[in-house]
Amino acid sequence: MNKQTDPLRYAMAIFLLIGLIFSGLAIYFFKTQQDFIKTAIQTEGRVINLQNGRKGGKAPIVEYADKEGKTHFYYHDVYTKPSSYSLGEQVKIYYNPSYPDNARLGGDYFLIMIFGFIGVIFTFISIVCIKVFWKPM
Structure with a gap:
């Protein structure tokens, strides 16, 4: 399979993106709550x-x-x-x-914990997959 179209690379990138978005939302909600x-x-x-x-x-x-x-x-x-x-x-x-x-x-902090947990899990999975499966082109 061509390395540039490898579906695992796309999956890792999507997982990392989802993890970062959820983590960012958790931080945003936490800061908003604290400011209030x-x-x-x-x-x-x-x-x-x-x-x-x-x-x-x-x-x-x-x-x-x-x-x-x-x-x-x-x-x-x-x-x-x-x-x-x-x-x-x-x-x-x-x-x-x-x-x-x-x-x-x-x-x-229920919503903040849920978003933070999802963010950490997705980010962790993507980082582990990158370390295990990512091979330089």
Whole structure:
């Protein structure tokens, strides 16, 4: 087979590209989360309901108050099965002082961990394949 059209070379390049994209997204999401937390106000919220997802997962609906005492609701968008939260549970929540409806759960790094894990696995596989199979032209 011609070395320039070897499908393994393309597969290694695609795996490396996927790994780098997912790793980059994990870093971006982490930095965005940290930047938000730096400017946000931390408060305690309470899980008042668990929203049902399509495949049986549940996501919390959290009630919290801003510094003026006005009540707000946060609808989490990550559904887990079994639920990661229980009714009445106290949770840490961060909200934007200028827009108190813009909030995030404290310590919510699920998406970042998934993207980082996928990125590391794909990058690792591509590097191992390059070390094992790559032969200079």
